[in-house]
Amino acid sequence: MQPLALGLDIGGTSTRAVVIDGSGRRLGTGRAAGANVTSHALDTALEAMRAALTAALASVSAASVGAAVIGTAGDHNLTRPEVASAVDALWASLGLTCSYTVVADATVAFVAGTPAPDGTLVLSGTGAISARFTDRRPDQLFDGHGWLLGDLGSGFWIGREAVRSTLAALDRGEQPGPLGRAVVQTLLGRASFSPSRPVVNEIVLAVHTRPPVALSALAPLVTADAGADPEADRILAAAAGHLLAAAAAVRSPAEATPIVLAGSLLTGDTPLAALVRSGLASRWPDAPVGLALDGAAGAAWLAARALNPSGADRLHATLFG
Amino acid sequence: MQPLALGLDIGGTSTRAVVIDGSGRRLGTGRAAGANVTSHALDTALEAMRAALTAALASVSAASVGAAVIGTAGDHNLTRPEVASAVDALWASLGLTCSYTVVADATVAFVAGTPAPDGTLVLSGTGAISARFTDRRPDQLFDGHGWLLGDLGSGFWIGREAVRSTLAALDRGEQPGPLGRAVVQTLLGRASFSPSRPVVNEIVLAVHTRPPVALSALAPLVTADAGADPEADRILAAAAGHLLAAAAAVRSPAEATPIVLAGSLLTGDTPLAALVRSGLASRWPDAPVGLALDGAAGAAWLAARALNPSGADRLHATLFG
Structure with a gap:
């Protein structure tokens, strides 16, 4: 029997796991709370990993998993000895016998969007990063x-600009427009x-009564x-400008x-996505544009690719097509 | 005997008190730690007020103080009943028998810089504000x-821009210039x-291991x-632009x-001050420019003015000339 591949994507918003077989079927998926792999939050991160992995492994034999990839922000933290030994212990307690590879969350996002080895990632969620x-x-x-x-150009940044714009109108003694009224509401x-x-x-x-990143909750306004x-429109154009400048830098x-x-x-059908797509198309008209919709599957694809490199392109089309 | 006037300026960096007589002589001064007059930090603020006031009153009779003004950020907090009663208790414990008036820290800064009733304040320290x-x-x-x-344009803002500029150079794979090297050092x-x-x-x-406002410590770089x-030069020009835009808004x-x-x-002989002065002079060539160097004395002047309005202009010249 062909070994299975396991992918785990530890994100700030959610932790997701998926087990796939060599033909790209998702045999199990798991989802848990978001986590940060830093020493002071290690227990929380381990608990999220355990919950997501347990769910993904519910209907498959853990021993049949032949390769695993973990994507996480701060991937260098996960390979620090004291953290790695805690992850190893969790791994063994779930019956997993294969080794795992740790990569950056940006990497699992990139491979979720393209099977090509080279390219550019442009990410805007709560945070924002671009990478070559x-x-x-x-x-x-x-x-x-x-x-x-x-x-710059992230959900946090857009939400904060919305508040700044509202405060500037109020400072001028003006009634804010629809956006400012929505912010106040x-x-x-x-x-x-x-x-x-x-x-x-x-x-x-x-x-100030909320954590600063909560400003990203205002981006949808x-x-x-x-x-x-x-x-x-001004804020979205500025955000797109920041993201396009970041892309151009790499x-x-x-x-x-x-x-x-x-x-x-x-990745959604948002005005910001439309602006960024349009800017990218005018600068790089020949570049195919992919979407990273499933980082855990990107991690699983990386694992499956290690098991069977020659079938990787076809597997990518099946998984993400 | 002419009653004395007491000024107290509660700032984020320091809390200062001064007692003056009707001719503008400083009879006592006190300085203590900075404080924020918010409910959760009230004890700290009261302790700073007590320390500064005790020092300023060391060689005068508290009962001879005929008027007092307190300037503080969040002045509306100081007049909330539960805070006001704590301040009243402190006041009585120091032997002060006059009442006190609470005004904004911006107000004591403004009057420290001019005896005129109308005008514009442009402030950039750890924070930044402009006011008509x-x-x-x-x-x-x-x-x-x-x-x-x-x-915008504050010490915090300038310090953060210095770090951003450094990170942008590093992201581009470039060796930063003198400023970036000083930031890394x-x-x-x-x-x-x-x-x-x-x-x-x-x-x-x-x-991130320091409080965010600690970024203002990088402004001197x-x-x-x-x-x-x-x-x-780019950062300072942008800071001056923000401060001049704020001035123009009011x-x-x-x-x-x-x-x-x-x-x-x-208020110092800084490149930012030179840029702001130059911008103000080109927009408002006829406006006299004053410096707010001693907010506590500004508060004391307001108190003395309440006791003797007709001598206020002469007193201002003596105190701040």
Whole structure:
């Protein structure tokens, strides 16, 4: 019997696992909470990994898994000895006997979008990063510095710009437009208000009572007002500009390799995705554009590819086609 | 005997108190740690107030103080009943018998820079805010939204731009210039490094191990490299642009009232101050420009003015001349 391949994608929003066979059938899937593989959050990450893996392995024999790939942000953390030994123990407790390879979350996103070894990843979700891949390894990254320092064009960035735009209107004594009213409604829970410093102070306070990344929850308000509020259009155009500049920083003008779009803001049918696609098409008209919709399957494909390199292209078409 | 006037300026960096007599002599001064007057930090704020006031009152009779003004960020917090009663108790315990007036920290900065009732305040320190004053009250504010949402052109903002500029050079595989090398030296403690993702990750981690506002400690690096590194010049020009735009948002083009510069980045002989002064002079050539160097004295002046309005202009010249 052909060995199975296991993929695990540990993300900030969710942790997903999938087991596939050599023909690309998904034999088991699992989903758990998001996790960060840092020492202070290790127990939480291990619990999420255990939950996702247990579900994915529910109806297959763990011993029949012949290869596994784990994708995670901060992949260097997962290979630190004290973390690796905890993962090894979890691995053995689930009956898994194969070894596993750890790669960056960007890598499983890239391979989920293309079977090609070289190309460009442009990601915008809660965070934002662009990367040039050579032989399926990220050999140049741009941004991905986190909300405090970067992630320009991410959901966090767009949400914060929405609040900034609202505050600027209020500071000018102007009634905000549709986007600003939606921001006030979401943050303060009311539709009626007059532009005043107390309202400004309330908004600032409301934002500060939540974790900063919660600002990304306001990004959908900007998406919703695209075409209806010039401020929403301005913010989305600026976000697309940041993402296109990041792509240009890691991709030469003449390149024709695939471009993979990843992250919730670029894989859906959003105005931001349309702007980014249009910008990419005008700069790199010959580049095929793929979507990274299933990072866990990307990880599983990498594992399956290690077991059977010659069937990898056909497997990719089956898994993601 | 003429009653004395007491001023207290509660700032994020320090809390300062001063007692003056009617002729503008400083009879006592006190300084303590910075404080934020919010409910969860109330004990710390009260302790800073007590320390600064005790020192300022060391050689005068508290009962001879006839008027007092307290300037603080979040002045609305200090007048909330549960906070006000704690301040009242502190007040009584120090032997103070006069009442006190609470105003915004921006107000004591404004009056420290001009005896005129109307004008514009442009402040850049750890944070940034601009304000139009009418009759010594801030009737329009712009920005001052805190580091997460605003404070454009502040020390925090400049320090963060310095890190961003450094990360962008490293992401491009370039050796950073003098500013970037100073940033790496300060954050990582080493002068020699090659542009690589591990260095990027180390910088991001180093920033995240400190409170976000600690980024303002990097602003002096930008100041130091003005004229020596184009990135420093670009950041300072952008900061000045934000501050001038904020001033323009609260000041009409034809206005000739005084402009008061406040905050450590604008009251010193810094390149940013020079850029802002030059921009203000070209937009409002007829406006006198004052400096807010002593907010506690501004508060004391407001108190003294309440005791003797007719002598206020002369007193201002003595106190701040």
